[in-house]
Amino acid sequence: MLEVSGLCKGFRDESQQGRVNAVDEVSFTVKEGSFFTMLGPSGCGKTTTLRCIAGLEKPDKGDITVDGKVLFSSSKGISVAANLRNLGMVFQSYAIWPHMNVFDNVAFPLCVGARRRTSKSEVKQRVERALDVVGLGHLAGRYATKLSGGQQQRLALARALVIEPAVLLLDEPLSNLDAKLRESLRFELKRLQREQGITTVYVTHDQAEALSMSNEIAVMREGRISQIGNPFSVYLEPENDFVADFVGLTNFLKGVVTQHSGRGGTVRTADGTLIVDNIVDLADGEECVVSIRPEQIQVMADTTPSGPNMFSGTVVTRLFTGDCMDYQIRVGNDTIRCRTPASQRYSTGKPITLSLPAEYCIALRRNTIGESSERTTIST
Amino acid sequence: MTQLLETPPEPREQRLAPGSAVRRPWATWVMGGVVIVVLAYLVISPLVYLVWRGLTTGQGFGLGNIAKAYSVPGTPEMLLNSVLFASGSAFVSCVTGTALAFFCVRSNAPLKPLLYAASIVPLIVPGILYTISWVYLIGGNVGVFQKMFAGIGLGFLIPDAFSLPGMVIIDGLHLSPLVFLLMYAAFRSTDPSLEESAMMSGATVPQTVRRVTLPLVRPALLGAVLIMVVRGLESFETPAVLGMPSGTWVFTSRIYDALHTYPIRYDQASIYSLTLLLITALGLLLVQYMNRRSERFQTVTGKGFRPRTMDLGKWRWPVSIGFMFYFLIAVVSPMLILLWMSLLPFYQTPGIEPLGSLTFSNYAELFETRGVTDSVKNSVILALTSATAVMLFTAIISWMVLKSKFKGRKLLDLLASFPLAMPGLVLGVALIFIYLRSPLPIYGTLVILFIAYVTRYLPYGMRYSASSLAQVGAELEESAKMSGATWRDTFRRIVLPLMAPGLVAGWIYVVVVSVRELSSSILLYSQNTRVMSVTIWEFWQNGQTGVLAALGVCMVVVLMALVAAAYKLGAKIGVREA
Numbered sequence: 001m002l003e004v005s006g007l008c009k010g011f012r013d014e015s016q017q018g019r020v021n022a023v024d025e026v027s028f029t030v031k032e033g034s035f036f037t038m039l040g041p042s043g044c045g046k047t048t049t050l051r052c053i054a055g056l057e058k059p060d061k062g063d064i065t066v067d068g069k070v071l072f073s074s075s076k077g078i079s080v081a082a083n084l085r086n087l088g089m090v091f092q093s094y095a096i097w098p099h100m101n102v103f104d105n106v107a108f109p110l111c112v113g114a115r116r117r118t119s120k121s122e123v124k125q126r127v128e129r130a131l132d133v134v135g136l137g138h139l140a141g142r143y144a145t146k147l148s149g150g151q152q153q154r155l156a157l158a159r160a161l162v163i164e165p166a167v168l169l170l171d172e173p174l175s176n177l178d179a180k181l182r183e184s185l186r187f188e189l190k191r192l193q194r195e196q197g198i199t200t201v202y203v204t205h206d207q208a209e210a211l212s213m214s215n216e217i218a219v220m221r222e223g224r225i226s227q228i229g230n231p232f233s234v235y236l237e238p239e240n241d242f243v244a245d246f247v248g249l250t251n252f253l254k255g256v257v258t259q260h261s262g263r264g265g266t267v268r269t270a271d272g273t274l275i276v277d278n279i280v281d282l283a284d285g286e287e288c289v290v291s292i293r294p295e296q297i298q299v300m301a302d303t304t305p306s307g308p309n310m311f312s313g314t315v316v317t318r319l320f321t322g323d324c325m326d327y328q329i330r331v332g333n334d335t336i337r338c339r340t341p342a343s344q345r346y347s348t349g350k351p352i353t354l355s356l357p358a359e360y361c362i363a364l365r366r367n368t369i370g371e372s373s374e375r376t377t378i379s380t
Numbered sequence: 381m382t383q384l385l386e387t388p389p390e391p392r393e394q395r396l397a398p399g400s401a402v403r404r405p406w407a408t409w410v411m412g413g414v415v416i417v418v419l420a421y422l423v424i425s426p427l428v429y430l431v432w433r434g435l436t437t438g439q440g441f442g443l444g445n446i447a448k449a450y451s452v453p454g455t456p457e458m459l460l461n462s463v464l465f466a467s468g469s470a471f472v473s474c475v476t477g478t479a480l481a482f483f484c485v486r487s488n489a490p491l492k493p494l495l496y497a498a499s500i501v502p503l504i505v506p507g508i509l510y511t512i513s514w515v516y517l518i519g520g521n522v523g524v525f526q527k528m529f530a531g532i533g534l535g536f537l538i539p540d541a542f543s544l545p546g547m548v549i550i551d552g553l554h555l556s557p558l559v560f561l562l563m564y565a566a567f568r569s570t571d572p573s574l575e576e577s578a579m580m581s582g583a584t585v586p587q588t589v590r591r592v593t594l595p596l597v598r599p600a601l602l603g604a605v606l607i608m609v610v611r612g613l614e615s616f617e618t619p620a621v622l623g624m625p626s627g628t629w630v631f632t633s634r635i636y637d638a639l640h641t642y643p644i645r646y647d648q649a650s651i652y653s654l655t656l657l658l659i660t661a662l663g664l665l666l667v668q669y670m671n672r673r674s675e676r677f678q679t680v681t682g683k684g685f686r687p688r689t690m691d692l693g694k695w696r697w698p699v700s701i702g703f704m705f706y707f708l709i710a711v712v713s714p715m716l717i718l719l720w721m722s723l724l725p726f727y728q729t730p731g732i733e734p735l736g737s738l739t740f741s742n743y744a745e746l747f748e749t750r751g752v753t754d755s756v757k758n759s760v761i762l763a764l765t766s767a768t769a770v771m772l773f774t775a776i777i778s779w780m781v782l783k784s785k786f787k788g789r790k791l792l793d794l795l796a797s798f799p800l801a802m803p804g805l806v807l808g809v810a811l812i813f814i815y816l817r818s819p820l821p822i823y824g825t826l827v828i829l830f831i832a833y834v835t836r837y838l839p840y841g842m843r844y845s846a847s848s849l850a851q852v853g854a855e856l857e858e859s860a861k862m863s864g865a866t867w868r869d870t871f872r873r874i875v876l877p878l879m880a881p882g883l884v885a886g887w888i889y890v891v892v893v894s895v896r897e898l899s900s901s902i903l904l905y906s907q908n909t910r911v912m913s914v915t916i917w918e919f920w921q922n923g924q925t926g927v928l929a930a931l932g933v934c935m936v937v938v939l940m941a942l943v944a945a946a947y948k949l950g951a952k953i954g955v956r957e958a
Contacts, residue, residue: 056858082861089862095855099877109863112873156859163864 001199002030002053002167007062009048022048023059024223030167030201030216035193037202039210040220041246046203049220050169053201054089055082066166083113088160089169092176094152096144102155103140106130109163130162133192150181157189161196168193170202174209186212207247211235219243239280241364244291251297251336252289257282257363267363271332275308276361288363296360297338299327299346300353309356315346329354412786415777419795422835426802426810430657433813434650449651454629462630465547465619466612472552473608476710477559478601480703484560485567486593488689489700494707499564501711503557504939506896507617508916509932512925513714514550515541515621516721524717524730542626551618553710555611559604566600567593575690585690603667610663613656614803616899621920631656632805632899639809639903650813653806661801715936721929742930749927755910758826759895762911766833767890771883773834774841778849779875783857793842800839804899807832811904824906832900837890844889848882849875888946892939 005027010019023045030036038046051057053064055071058079064072066087071080097105106127110118118126131137134154139147147155153173160168173189174182190213193200204210210217211231218228219242227234227243238244241252255269257279264277267290274290282288305312313331320326325340331354338354346352437444449455477499484495502510518525519541529535539545570593578592579585594601619633629637631652638649692699720730722742728734746752774796780786781793799807811832815823822828852875860870876883898913905914912935919928 054858054862056861082858083864083866085862086864087862089859091855091859093853093855095853095859097856097860097874097878099880108860108865108873112860112869113864113866115864116869159859159863169862 001032001034001067002036002201003063003065004028004049004053005063007049007052007059007064009045009052009057009059021045021223023052026062026220026223026225028218028225028228030199032199033197034215035190035200035202035213037204037210037214037217038220039204039207039217039247040226041205044220045223046205046220047171050171050201050203053167054087054169055080055085086163086165087167087169088163088165090153090156090160090171090173092172094156094173094176096147096152096155098143098145101141101143102131102136102147103127105144105155106159106162109159115163126162130158133161133196134158149177150185153177153185157192161198166199168198168200170200172204173202175204175206182209189213211247217247219247221246237278238291238362238364241289241291241366244362244364248293249337250291250293251338252291253334253336254287254289254366255363257284257286257288260284264358265363267361271311271334273308274356274361275358276363277359278361279363280365282363282365287366289366291362291364292356292360294326294337294339295324296357297336298355298357299329299338299340299344300355301346302353303351305353307355309358309361311354311356313352313354315348315350315352318346318348409786411776412780412784412788412792415773415780416788416792416795418773419777419792419838422831422838423795423798425814426807426835427657429813430650430653430806430810433646434654437647445647445651449648452648458629458631458634461544461623461628462613464544465551465615465623465628465630466609468544468548469551469555469612469615469618470605470608472549473554473556473559474601474605476553476706477556477604478563480556480706481560481563481567482589482593483699483703485564486690487692487696487699489692489696489703491700491704495703497707497711499557499560500943501557501715501940502554503561504892504943505554505714505936506898506913506916506932506939507554507615508621508898508913508920509718509936510554510714511550511618511621512916512920512928512932513718513721514546516717516727517541517713518546522727522729524713527729542622542628544628547618547622547628550622551612551615554618555608555615556710558611559608562600562604562607563597566597570596585692588690599670603670606663606667606670610660610801613659613663614805614899616803616805616902620917632803635805635809636902639812646813649809653803653809656803657801657806660803664801718929718932718936721925722933725926727925742926743934745927746930746934749924751910752915752927752931754908755912755915758829758909759912762826762829762833763891763894766830766837766894767887769830769834770837770841770890771845771887774838774845774886775849775876775879775883778842778845779871782846782849783854796842797839799835799837802836804832804836804897805903807836808900808903811900824909826909828904829901829909829911832904833890833894833897836897836900837893840893841886841890844882844886845879848879848886852878885946888942892942895935895939 007023007026008021009023010021012019026045026049028036038049040046048057052059052062052072059072059074061074062072063070063075066085070076070078071085072078097108100108107123109115110123110126128137128140131140134157136151136154136158139151144152144155153176156173170189174185177185186209193213202210202213211234214231216228216230217234219226219234221242227239229237234243234247238247244250245252253267253269253271253274255267255274257265258268258273259266260279263279264275265279265284267274267276267279267288269290276290279288303312311331313329313336315327316330316335317328318325320342322342324342325345327338327340327346329336329338329352336354340346434445435441435443480495480499483489484492484499489495515522517523518538520526523538523541525538526535526540529538539549541547541550574596575588575592578588583591613631616632616636619628619630620636622628623630624633624637635649635652635656638645638652717730721727723738723740724734725737725739725741728737777792777796781789781796786792811828812823815828822831856874856878857870860874865873895911896913897911898917901911901914902917905911910918912931916928916931916935919925919931
C-alpha cells in the first residue's frame with residue numbers, strides 16, 4: 001500500500017555549518033488497512049519522515065509510492081505537490097481554522113483544488129457523514145474555536161477523513177490532551193481506524209500509544225529505523241539496547257558472554273553468573289548488557305538465594321504508584337528497578353532476594369546508546 | 381501596483397494527474413519576481429535619482445554640489461539647530477511618553493483610561509494643525525498662556541512658540557504618543573514576577589523601578605530615543621510653521637526653501653536630502669543593531685503576562701493630578717483653541733466678550749472656498765487607494781518573507797522596510813527628480829502622490845501584515861494544502877481571513893497617516909491635486925485662520941471616528957478569535 005524506500009532528508013545545521021541527516025535511508029512498507037507507528041525520541045526524524053510522505057517536505061533522495069502511484073522519486077524526478085497527493089493528515093496542533101465553523105472546516109477539502117466542483121448536496125452529505133463518524137454531528141454549526149481539545153482533535157480527524165484519503169497521516173495527535181482524555185481517545189482512534197479500514201501512519205514519542213494501537217512499530221533513532229516489528233516483538237524482544245531502553249522501562253546489567261547454548265547462554269556479571277535465554281548477535285567473550293524489565297523480576301522475602309539467577313539485595317527506595325509498588329533495590333554495586341503488585345510490600349532497608357527469570361533476560365551489544373541518553377539504571 | 385494585485389487568475393489548469401510536474405514553485409517565482417521589481421522600483425529608484433542628481437554638476441560627475449550646499453551662509457547654525465531641535469524634541473517626547481506609559485501600565489493611579497486617551501490623541505491630530513493651534517497658545521503676542529502668565533508677571537516661564545525652545549516642546553509633545561506606544565508595549569511585556577521578586581527581596585517601589593524595571597526596558601528605551609531623534613530630524617511641520625518665520629532653520633525647512641523660493645536650487649535640495657537620508661538611515665540601522673543584540677536577554681517574550689500594578693501609596697493622587705494637568709495642556713487646550721478659532725470670523729483672544737460673535741460662518745465658507753471640496757475628495761481617494769494597495773501588497777510580501785522558501789526573501793524585507801529611513805520631504809524631492817523629466821505623464825497628477833504614499837507607508841503596512849501573519853501557525857496552511865487546496869485557495873481562504881484583523885487595523889492606520897501627510901505632498905501637489913493638509917498649509921500662508929480651523933476641526937473629528945472604529949472593530953474580531 002504505502003512504500004517508502006531509501007528516504008533521505010538533510011537540513012542545514014546552523015551550529016555545525018554542515019548538513020545533518022534528519023532522515024537517513026529509511027525504508028518500510030505499510031500494508032493496506034494496517035496501523036503503522038513511527039516511535040522515537042524528539043529529533044529522531046519521525047515527523048520529518050511523515051512530512052516527506054505528506055509532501056510538506058521535499059526529500060533529498062528516495063521513493064514514496066502509494067497504491068502503486070509514485071508520489072516522490074528522486075531517480076525519476078517525480079514530486080507530486082502535497083495538495084495533489086490525496087492524503088489525509090492530522091497535525092499536532094490540529095490546525096483547526098479559527099475563522100470557520102465546524103461544518104466549514106470539514107467542507108473545506110471538498111471545496112478547493114481538484115475537488116472544487118463537488119456539488120453542494122454531496123458536500124453536505126459527506127461532511128455530515130464524516131462528522132457522525134467522529135461523533136461531532138450535533139456540533140456542525142459551532143465555531144471551531146469553541147470546541148474542547150478532544151473535540152478539536154476529532155474535528156481534525158473528520159477533516160482528514162472527508163476526502164477518503166489513501167493514507168491517513170497522524171502527527172502526535174494526542175500529545176496536546178490531558179492524560180485521561182488521551183487514554184480514552186486511544187481506544188476511539190483505534191476503533192475508528194479498524195472500522196474504516198484506513199491505512200494509517202502514526203507518529204508519536206509515547207511508547208504506550210505506540211504499543212497499544214499499532215499493528216507494526218518502527219522505532220527510530222537519529223534518522224534511522226532501529227527496529228521494526230509488531231508491538232510484542234518490539235517490547236519483548238528488543239534487538240538492541242536503545243530499543244529496550246526507549247520502549248518501556250528496563251534494567252541493564254553489564255557483563256561478558258561466557259557460553260552459548262542454543263539461542264541463549266550464560267553471562268558473567270559483577271554480581272554473579274546469569275543464565276539468559278536470548279543472546280542477540282554476540283560471540284563468547286564479548287561485552288554485553290543484559291536487559292530485564294522491572295515487572296518481570298520476582299521479589300522474594302527470603303534472604304538467601306536458593307538457585308540460579310537469584311541475587312540478594314536491600315530495598316533502597318520504594319514508591320507506591322497506586323496500581324503497583326516501585327522499588328529500587330541495591331544488589332552489590334548495582335541498583336535494580338523492580339515492580340510488584342501493591343499487595344506485596346517490603347519496607348525500606350529490608351533485605352530481600354531477587355529472581356531474574358532466564359526467559360526474560362536478553363543479552364544485547366553494549367553501548368549502542370549514546371553517552372548522553374539517560375538510562376533507567378546505572379550499572380557498573 | 382493595483383495591476384499587480386488584480387493579476388488575472390491563471391487559466392484554470394487542466395486537472396493535473398498525480399505524478400506530473402508541479403506548478404506551484406513556478407507561480408511563486410513569477411510572483412516573487414513581480415513583487416521584487418515593483419518594490420525595487422518604488423524604493424530604489426528614488427535613491428538612485430537622488431544620488432545621481434546630487435553628484436552631477438554642469439561638468440558631469442563631481443562633488444562640487446556638496447561644497448556649494450554647505451558653504452551657503454547660515455549653514456553652521458542650520459546644522460546646530462537641527463541637532464538641538466531633534467535631540468530636544470526627543471528628550472521631551474521620551475520623558476513624557478515613558479512616564480505616561482509606566483504609570484499607565486504599572487501603577488494603580490486612578491484615571492488610567494484618561495491617561496491612555498491623553499497619550500493617543502496627539503497621534504491622531506495632524507502635525508500642521510497641532511503646531512498651528514500651539515501658535516495660539518504660546519505664540520509671540522497672541523498666545524493665550526503667554527498672556528495669562530504675563531498678566532501675573534510670570535511671562536518669562538512660557539517659551540515663545542517662534543523660538544527653538546518652543547519648537548522643541550511642541551514637537552516633543554506631538555511625538556510623545558509614539559514613545560508612549562513603544563514603551564507601553566515594553567512595560568506590558570516584562571514579567572511582573574521579576575519586579576515582585578525584587579520587592580520580596582526587600583526593595584522599595586522606587587528602588588525596584590530604578591534597579592529592575594528601568595534596566596529591563598532599557599533596550600526599548602534606547603531604541604525609542606534613537607527613533608525620536610530620527611523623527612525629530614524628519615519633522616517638517618514644526619520647523620516650517622514656526623522656524624521659517626523666526627529664522628530657525630533646520631534641514632527640512634532648508635530643503636523646502638530651496639525648492640520654493642526663486643531661484644530654485646535643485647542641487648542644494650538634493651545634497652541636503654542625501655545628508656538627511658544618510659543620518660536617518662544610520663540611526664535606524666543602529667536601532668536595528670541594538671534590538672538584535674538585546675534579544676539575548678530579552679524578557680520581552682510574546683507571552684501575554686498579566687501586568688501587575690505597583691501601589692503608589694500616598695503618591696497616587698499627586699501623580700494623577702500631574703497627568704491630568706498634562707492631559708489639559710497637551711491635548712485639551714490645543715483642541716479647544718482650534719475649536720474656538722473655527723467659531724470666530726476673525727481671531728480674538730478667548731474671553732467673555734467675543735462670545736457674542738460666535739458663528740458657524742467658517743464652516744459654511746468651507747463649501748464656498750475654491751478647492752476645499754476638491755482637496756477633501758483628493759485626500760479621500762488617495763487615502764483609500766493607498767491604504768488598500770499597501771495592505772494587499774504587504775500581505776503578499778510578508779507571506780513571502782515569513783512563509784515561503786523564496787531565496788530573495790531577506791532582500792524583500794529589507795526593501796519594504798527601507799522607506800522608514802526616508803523622510804517624507806526627501807522622498808518628495810526624489811520623486812520630483814524622477815517624474816519631472818519622465819515621459820510618463822505622472823508629474824502633477826494624483827498618481828505621483830499615490831506613489832509617494834504607498835512608498836512611505838510600506839513599512840507600516842509591513843509591520844501590521846507581518847505581525848498578524850506571524851500568528852498564523854504553519855500547520856494551518858499545511859492542513860489546507862493537505863486538504864487539496866492550491867496556493868491561491870490557501871492564500872485567499874485561509875491566510876487572508878486569518879490576517880484580516882491585522883490587515884484592517886493596518887488599513888485604518890494607513891488611511892489616517894495618509895490624510896495627515898504633508899511633507900511629501902507639499903512638494904508634489906499641483907493646482908488640481910491639492911490634499912487637505914496642503915490646503916491647511918495654504919490657508920495658514922494666507923492668514924485664513926478661521927476657515928483653516930474649521931477644516932481642521934472636521935478633519936480631527938473624522939480621524940478620531942476612524943480610529944475609534946478601528947479599536948471597536950479590532951475588539952470585535954478579537955473576541956471572535958478567542
